Amino acid sequence: MKINRRMGFEISDSDLHPMLFSHQRDIVKWALTGGRRAIFAAFGLGKSFMQLEIMRQVQSREGGRQLIIAPLGVRQDSRSTPAKLGIGITFIRWTEELDGDGLYITNYESVRDGRLDVNEFNAISLDEASVLRAMAARLFRIS
Secondary structure, three states: OOOOOOOOOOOOHHHOOOOOOHHHHHHHHHHHHHOOOOOOOOOOOOHHHHHHHHHHHHHHHHOOEEEEEEOHHHOOHHHHHHHHOOOOOEEOOOHHHOOOOEEEEEEHHHHHOOOOOHHHOOEEEEOOOOHHHHHHHHHHHHO
């Protein structure tokens, strides 16, 4: 059994956005090369920039649709950061709102409640994934 199976693609430093710091470039390259990787970086290290750069690189290489799933409160913060990297992002709640290729953002509830089909996307990033633990605990208490 091979544990470190790579699912991503290689990228050179020159292809990365120049706004990224060296530690961010290293982490983005690591994540893209491996694919299906999680970034557990401390507060203030620029996880949002890294997340957006990963999605930008996937869009550039593969096309299609990419999705960021975030807590509802993070949505407002997620509008100014993409503009700094020259990325457009569209907030949606329903699969029917999809309008072509590009980067989309939604909240966890839209996915949990089945309003948005994640199979419509070729890359998905979970922002503030710690919220999943709270959602699971709440669902467990309801059951």
